[in-house]
Amino acid sequence: MTQDPILLKLLKDAGLDDKESRIYLAMLSVGHTTVQDIAKISELKRPIIYVVLEDLIKKGFANIIPNKKIKTYQATDPGAISAQMQTTAKNFSEMLPIFKTLSNQKSQKPKISFFDTKEGIQKIYDEINRQKSAVFIASNARLNHYFPGASKDWQKSYKTGYNKLISRTIVPHHPDDIKIAKDFLHVTDKVQIRTLSVFDECNMDIAVYGNKLAITTFEDVPFLVVIESKAVPTFFLPIFEILWKNAKKIT
Structure with missing residues (x-):
């Protein structure tokens, strides 16, 4: 049948x-x-x-x-099956916060992303500019070498009000970096910039925004790594504060 x-x-x-x-x-x-x-x-x-x-x-x-x-x-009675389904759904709904907690424990492992093209690196820079705040250890002069006009574009985005990022940056004590820093300071009050000569020979930029750490190395071809973890600001920001206190203010 x-x-x-x-x-x-x-x-x-x-x-x-x-x-x-x-x-x-x-x-x-x-x-x-x-x-x-x-x-x-x-x-x-x-x-x-x-x-x-x-x-x-x-x-x-x-x-x-x-x-x-x-x-x-x-x-x-088929109603028994319906009742069991409803009970199961209710129990699952009540236990959902616990399931989410277990899922979050797994997701707490750092997420690491790699970018080795100019388009990929530019995408991360754009992401940083959309944040409320960020801190940098970086050379704008070096960045301009690999991304011509980058500093001018950022200054323009501040002038137009498109860029609202509040930032603090430590730059090398190079004349070009000092000049670009002063240009930024004349354009907007949303940025603070100081200088430390200890970074004069550094060939790497660092940015911390949200729970992400972006590290850009500048060799023949720029390469960027983003580490996403709740531990990032907890670990790095105190180090940045120590460096910031020892850096020389640019006016």
Whole structure:
């Protein structure tokens, strides 16, 4: 006997497997029934039916009719399946914060991204400019060498009001960096810039924004690494504050 595929699918969606669905639907369709009758309707072998019936009874979806010479079974009301689904959904909803906590524990591992093209590096610089605040250890003069006009573009974005990033930057004590720093300071009051000669020979820029650390190395081809972790500001910002206190203010 062919069973309704739509009803079988609904039972499977409710958590029953294929054999459980076929046997439950067979019992439901005839009321009190024997394994022999279930076999005819479900087209399953009787040894399998006995095993599956035990599972359905344990789950509360079937029961044995007492005082029958031949073992007779009955499907419980379909409302029992609906009630179990609702209970499961309610329990899952209540436990959802715990599941999220477990997921967050895994996601706390640092996320590391690499960018080795000018387009990729520019994308990160644009991302930084959209932040509320950031701190830098960087050379604008060196950046202009690899990205011609970058400083002018940033100054223009401040003039137009497009760039609202509040930043503090420590630059090398090079004449070109000092000049660019003064240009920035004349354009906007959202930036503070100081200088430290200890970074004169450094060939690397560092930016900290949000929970991200961006490190750009300038060799023959610029290369940028972004490390995303809640530990980034906790670790790096105190170091930056020490350097900032020892840096010379540019006016």
